[in-house]
């Protein structure tokens with residue numbers, strides 16, 4: 157078996173000396189999808205921040221495409237090929253849609269089709285209609301589309317989506333899932349954090365569930381979704 161594209165081992169991290177992660181292991185295969193789940197406050201976003209260099213890991217390894225990235229600053233992680241769609245979207249409010257999309261764009265990756273404005277607009281035609289609108293004039297769903305489009309414009313090899321369907325109306329949520337399916341069909345590697353376990357089960361190969369900063373489940377996403385006892389214990393609120 158080939159090495160995972162993203163390989164996180166024994167990751168520990170926290171805030172101001174208060175530990176949050178106690179040795180998290182997870183792996184995303186090249187071209188595969190990993191679902192990262194867990195109730196609120198269990199450490200999912202902190203895991204993502206530690207991978208991206210937004211929080212400094214205290215221990216453990218983050219390997220991406222064979223390269224050690226733990227402790228690297230966010231721009232180095234982004235250049236290495238990890239695109240983040242952050243929790244809360246964090247789009248630039250005073251830039252237009254198009255300016256948001258090009259603000260952090262990166263060069264194409266050898267062997268992968270390049271992301272361009274035209275390609276992002278094909279994925280999300282609504283962004284094309286709103287291309288001259290400012291970020292703060294968009295609906296929540298449009299902001300989410302923009303956050304995904306902006307991450308794609310970095311030409312990532314792996315994209316991490318942190319709660320990309322959070323707080324959206326069902327119809328808009330459906331549009332986001334459709335886009336994620338389209339990206340999967342193109343072979344983009346994905347790490348998905350989301351609460352919709354039944355949808356994730358149909359999308360992701362493997363799942364990792366965190367509980368209080370530790371891995372409480374690792375296995376097929378479909379097995380987790382089908383196990384009422386596991387779901388009640390690890391995911392019910």
Ligand SMILES: Nc1ncnc2c1ncn2[C@@H]1O[C@H](COP(=O)(O)OP(=O)(O)OP(=O)(O)O)[C@@H](O)[C@H]1O
Pocket residue numbers: 171176194195196197198199200201202203243
């Ligand atoms: N900036 C911060 N400073 C201090 N503590 C934080 C900070 N961000 C998160 N925490 C704490 O770290 C723990 C894990 O939070 P984290 O956001 O990683 O969880 P999560 O699983 O992503 O949950 P959610 O679904 O609510 O985002 C929580 O106890 C939280 O209160």
